[in-house]
Amino acid sequence: MILADKIIELRKKAGMSQDELAEQMDVSRQSVSKWEGAQSVPDLSKILKLSQIFGVSTDYLLKDDFAEPVQEVSETVTDSKPLRRVSMEEANKFLAVNEHSAFKMAVGVALCILSPVPTTILSELSDTLSSTLGVVSIFFMIAIAVGLFISAGTDKKPFSYLTKDGIDTAYGVDGMLREKQSKFSLMHTRDLIIGVALCILSVVPPSLIGVIFSDNDFLNCIGAGLLLIMVAVGVFLIVRTSLIKSGFSKMLEENGFTREKKSKENKNIGGIIGSYWLIVTAGFLAYSFITFDWGRSWIVFPVAAILTPVVYQIEKHIKSK
Secondary structure, eight states, X not given: OOHHHHHHHXXXXXXXXXXXXXXXXXXXXXXXXXXXXXXXXXXHHHHHHHHHHHTOOHHHHHOTTOOOOOOOOOTTSOOOOOOEEEOHHHHHHHHHHHHHHHHHHHHHHHHHHHXXXXXXXXXXXXSHHHHHHHHHHHHHXXXXXXXXXXXXXXXXXXXXXXXXXXXEEXXXXXXXXXXXXXXXXXXXXXXXXXXXXXXXXXXXXXXXHHHHTTTOHHHHHHHHHHHHHHHHHHHHHHHHHHHHHHHHHHHHTOGGGOHHHHTSSOOOOSOHHHHHHHHHHHHHHHHHHHHOOHHHHTTHHHHHHHHHHHHHHHHHHHHHO
């Protein structure tokens, strides 16, 4: 076992997060992360301090084939309840389930945003059948969305311990997770940029159509529909990539899922963007059914889209606390 894996194993057995170990070592969390990722090696003074904190010899830390039994951790480490052991197979299963459930959640939120599109377009047709079909389509799309939300929650239920209990990953799991996280980071950044850009630019189609075809109400409704479609695609990308990223944080016990934060009573740190769009959709439906002003009530979506980057930053700030 190499030094990087020994540090990971000892830290997890001690019930410590990377932040907690970094504080005791008087280094940054990034330094500890690099040690555990085999990207750098602590100097001799840090090796000595690690041996004191974990109660092992320097030979055990430095010699790959040295099989010294791990002793009691020093008094500087606070006792905690037993850690949940996570195997390589279970870690890979969680990543697959998390990615699939993230897709379901993102599609559900997108469907909620798209639900007013038929009504917005059909609102220009005066016959009762068209209006009725538009309203029915809203309930149909939201019903599918709710089903997706329930299904996604059920899929992830076996892994609920990741938000409550400390975990001890098997040999090689941390390295595998960090490698996949590193590969995903570029995709995460790309999807965020595209998603936010689509939300902001969604006001362009209705604005252009409104200027060029100001007297054509039907084309203006088409413009409103295009706006909602762009917002739905943008929010889909943001929600999906954010949920996948949070899955890596759960397994690596980083950001809002450190062991210290798991022990706190307030665990409401995820899904803010998804909840935000559900509230926006609920507000749209409530207002529209009360006023029957379907032709103008859709304006709530471009306003909400512009605020999406702000909501995302708020969620990041909450998770980093």
